[in-house]
Amino acid sequence: MIEPAKAAFEERAALLLAVRQAGVRDISVMRAIEAVPREAFAPYKFRDLANRNMALPLGCGQTMSRPADLGRRIEALRIGRGHRVLEVGTGSGYGTAILARLAREVVSLERYETLAIEAARRLAALPAANAAALHGDGLAPAPTLGQFDRIVVQAALDAPPAALLQLLSPGGALVYARRDFAEGEKRPRQRLIKVDRIEGGDLRENDLGPHSLGAAAFGVAKAL
Template sequence: MSDPAAKAAVEERAALLLAVRRAGVRDISVMRAIETVPREAFAPYKFRDLANRNLALPLGCGQTMSRPADVGRRIEALRIGKGHRVLEIGTGSGYGTAILARLAWEVVSLERFETLAIEAAPRLAALEIANAAVLHADGLAPEATLGEFDRILVEAALDAPPAALISMLSPGGTLVYARREPQAGEKRARQRLIKVDRTESGEPHETDLGPHSLGPAASGLAKAL
């Protein structure tokens, strides 16, 4: 490859995928989805030169674009199949939405910040992703008319998922979120990545997937910050 810039971009992309694997992501379909979604298409313009690094990047409205390795861990935990309907709480830039859309039959993503929701939709359209919809909505109090979902991903830290979300999870479905666990004497609560499997009988079963980090969840609608 004679173009130094193109060569550097390929090397950065390879290093990014290696970082995702080192974080423990092994599912081939998840790795392929991450490989085929250009993160630079979702990163703020002034940070696009950092898009192919395993770094969290600032977004508008005081939000953050998660590290690709963390996105990969959350999505792998869902075990998404081609026939699954997925609900994402917290669209952000739309990067995670695009990866989910590569894996699922349908993705509905709810974003409380109107500005972020408006900006994410054309990014997905530019990649010709037709099976994902971004809605300006309160993800912690979703409308029941959205129906049931096979998989739910909460892109935020909670003490526990709201009953409204659990009720939208189909029997046999899976929900993934980061749980806050306050520690005595510590100002900032530690977090654990939690997978909730709803059994066919409707009972939830939790699995702790280890330390994680996400911004705190907030309820209600907002235009911007």
């Protein structure tokens, strides 16, 4: 019989291997994923599955992304210790906690009030003092939030809204999953897209390959 502690260690090691096999190579990102306990953010009834590379159900019809997919999005941003990061779609707060280990400050906006409250509680317990989970529409953020060096949208969009792009500082980068509708196909394909604000304020896109995320929604809600 395998001891529980040994089993947990082996599951954690397998999870990190899966993240690496997905193409994540940045050591700082790998260390941040290793340092943040996913089980502390997973719903109680799914905690035994937290150290597996699989999506997990959350409240309000949302899901926790697979760690490998989350790692790809975060690595694409190339976050530095001095960066201010905006996250659109807090969910459980797991991604927020990983971002907090890489950046100077993280502001995360969640459209479902119940998820925002629960995520804020988990982040406080960790603790992640440089991260804030707020109830708000991340696709129509208030200009008063200020400028951000990095923005990650934890959802799929046809294109980032102008209100979000306006918060991206010069030299900044935004990552999201773009939905592309191919002729004759009922379901859209998704691609991981990085948008860089280059010199002069122009935007440049880079396609980082296939990806998968739930569709984004505008507005705010207390719960489903």
